[in-house]
Amino acid sequence: MDVGDGIADQIVPDPSSSHVEVLYGEHHGWLLGWLRRKLGNSFDAADLAHDTFVRVLRARDRDAIREPRSYLTTIAHGLVVSHWRHQAVERAWLQALAAQPEATVYSLEQRALILETLEDIASLLDGLPARVSSIFLLSQIEGLTYPQIAQQLGVSVNVVQKAMVRAMAQCYKTLYAQG
Numbered sequence: 774m775d776v777g778d779g780i781a782d783q784i785v786p787d788p789s790s791s792h793v794e795v796l797y798g799e800h801h802g803w804l805l806g807w808l809r810r811k812l813g814n815s816f817d818a819a820d821l822a823h824d825t826f827v828r829v830l831r832a833r834d835r836d837a838i839r840e841p842r843s844y845l846t847t848i849a850h851g852l853v854v855s856h857w858r859h860q861a862v863e864r865a866w867l868q869a870l871a872a873q874p875e876a877t878v879y880s881l882e883q884r885a886l887i888l889e890t891l892e893d894i895a896s897l898l899d900g901l902p903a904r905v906s907s908i909f910l911l912s913q914i915e916g917l918t919y920p921q922i923a924q925q926l927g928v929s930v931n932v933v934q935k936a937m938v939r940a941m942a943q944c945y946k947t948l949y950a951q952g
Contacts, residue, residue, distance in 0.1 A: 793830055796841055801826070804845050811853050821856060825849045858899070862891045897944045908933055909940035 804825060808818035825848045838844050879887070894914075898906045904926070911917045911925065912933075919933045926933075 792838075793826065796829065796838065796845075797826055800841050800845055803842065804849060807846065808849055808853070812856070817856065821849060821852045824852050828852075855896075858895050859892050862895050863888055865891070897947050898940065899947075901940060901943055904928075905936040905940050908936040912937060 801822060805818055805822045808821050809815055812818050812821070825845055828848050829845070894910075898909060901909075908922055908926070911922045912919070917925070919930050919937070922933045923930045
């Protein structure tokens with residue numbers, strides 16, 4: 774792997790990238806301050822500001838940006854939400870890990886894979902009501918049957934079935950309909 778194989782090297786500059794340079798020059802400081810206030814952390818703010826401009830570079834219609842701050846805020850807000858979701862998943866995983874017997878030891882690679890998988894699941898379920906997400910997780914992660922889930926949550930099996938259909942449809946839409 775070459776030193777130059779970073780994410781910035783994967784973006785092929787073109788003549789319209791000068792528009793992004795102007796956008797960066799005029800709005801990076803403002804965006805960094807906005808992110809710093811949202812996150813309360815200069816390091817994460819700098820990372821997300823960078824990621825925001827990487828997404829701008831990848832955008833097809835970047836030369837048609839009429840409201841730069843609104844555009845940048847929309848992208849950055851999505852990244853902030855994703856950042857917070859990642860932190861919540863990581864906290865939940867660390868709590869679950871702390872509850873495990875001490876004999877259970879995961880390597881750093883295993884931890885990273887588990888966290889990535891949990892984050893992917895959280896992303897798939899994003900936007901669903903809490904009960905639908907809970908039903909999906911009880912079925913797919915805990916391995917409970919629909920009657921067991923219904924009994925545990927105090928709902929009918931029909932409610933569980935409908936929630937599973939909704940959750941599966943969300944997963945399908947997220948995985949396949951956006952490509």
